[in-house]
Amino acid sequence: MESTRSQHDGRRYAWRDLLQRWSDEWLDPVLHEQERAEPFPDEVREARWLGAAGATGEELGALERRLGTALPRSYREFLLTSNGWLNTTHGIDRILPVQEIGWARDLDPELITGWTGGPTDTAPRVSDARYFVYGEAQDSAALRPEYLPHTLTISHTADATDVYHLNPCVVTADREWEAWYLAHWLPGAVRYPSFWDLMKDAYESFRDEQ
Template sequence: MGSTQSQDDGRCYAWRDLLQRWSDEWLDPVLHEQERAEPFPDKVRKARWLGAAGATGEELSALEQRLGTVLPASYRQFLLTSNGWLNTTHGIDRILPLQEVGWARDLDPELITGWTGGPTETAPRVSDKEYFVYGEAQDPASLRPEYLPHTLTISHTPNATDVYLLNPCVVTADGEWEAWYLAHWLPGAVRYRSFWDLMNDEYNSFRDEQ
């Protein structure tokens, strides 16, 4: 099932509780599972867990060495709890295990070209006043495409551009990277202060689909 969440930079994120609730509700045949084109695998149904075993500290260190950076605490603790995840909502097929995580410029250069339309320096820059807005007042179109090549791709949905990205160009005081939900139905992305905030909002969206 994965280990309990670990301590990073003084904050412990309650991933086990959130992910277990998410699993229980997705796997409820009345609430949600009937909405899927295919049922979850028997192994998943038996375990009542949409994730995997948690990554080890050594695996996380190897990932950070490969990427050349230290990952934000909420994402590190997620991976320690579950190294990957099946559906969050209907828009995201899976959150990648750390072995498949990589920079967007390497994993999906076409995505970057599609959003930038060419050299990013020619695009009008979104002001700080427009950009640094979170919550309901945020305009998804207030995106800075010049950040896209530097973002970390952490999810995958076949035949779709919907994706979760972590943005190291915007970092909070406690070391959290901005998190994006880039979707085909949005004029840009819904952005969050952290991966933890993104996942909690996605869980609430999932519940609203009931």
């Protein structure tokens, strides 16, 4: 996992650098802004920043108490850098601020039912050999829908077809949660070992759209 550690605040992930590059490229009118359904607000263009001020420690503490769990480090550091975010790619409208984050079973029960088939679903479980594959060799259909009710919904798109989830049912050795990208054009989800890995890949996909 690529990471960096600030000498000043102890943060491991280079969110500010990544998000600033992302903002600058989204806001380049030659490359992208004219392709967006609506122009970015004036204050966003003037600030050259698609996010917000970072969440406070108190806000994150309140979120973790509401959820009943500690957040994985890469996602926590993202929220400390920017409490929410506008478009990552054309498929994701917003990454949610702390006030709107919640469990998928509460925010989108219809999505859960659509994937799990309800409480009587008896589909065979995907094997570890198929499931624990990341990168280009991954089969997006190798999803475990039984995890979905326990995932954290962290993004919003108006037509609800593309969404990011964090999955606490799969935790890496350094306590990162698996991250999912569910999309209308996928037979399942593209999964990553962490939110940081998901966002790096989303940035590369965004750049490929230019």
